[in-house]
Amino acid sequence: MAKHKTIAGKTKKKTNPKTKTKTKNIKSSKVQSSYDALARLAEHPIVADLIAIGATAAVTAIAAGMSSKSGKTSGKAVKDAGKAAAAAIGARLMSEFQAVKNSAADAKVKAAKPTKT
Numbered sequence: 001m002a003k004h005k006t007i008a009g010k011t012k013k014k015t016n017p018k019t020k021t022k023t024k025n026i027k028s029s030k031v032q033s034s035y036d037a038l039a040r041l042a043e044h045p046i047v048a049d050l051i052a053i054g055a056t057a058a059v060t061a062i063a064a065g066m067s068s069k070s071g072k073t074s075g076k077a078v079k080d081a082g083k084a085a086a087a088a089i090g091a092r093l094m095s096e097f098q099a100v101k102n103s104a105a106d107a108k109v110k111a112a113k114p115t116k117t
Contacts, residue, residue, distance in 0.1 A: 046096060050089050057081075057088035 041047060061084035065077025 050092055053092050054085035054089045057084040060084065 058081040061081040062077055065074065065080050
């Protein structure tokens with residue numbers, strides 16, 4: 001089998017002497033496809049909406065949990081902010097999934113009804 005030599009994190013192709021074929025650079029193609037998938041996900045409008053909802057919930061929780069008049073927050077307030085953000089994002093995702101589920105059910109019922117001609 002051909003072995004890969006790694007130089008500064010980059011994989012170098014080596015020819016297999018038995019088959020005289022070059023091995024594929026699988027590592028870099030997986031990283032590239034993962035990056036492309038993440039970039040496409042980040043461009044989706046619901047992702048921006050979820051980030052905004054989570055940030056709003058976190059800021060609200062931090063503002064509610066101010067520990068002193070100096071404006072410093074306690075560790076508990078930060079934990080509560082994280083919990084509030086996660087809960088808000090979860091609620092939004094559940095409402096989106098429920099809307100899709102209801103839409104699919106409506107489409108199924110509509111498709112099952114015979115049309116009049």
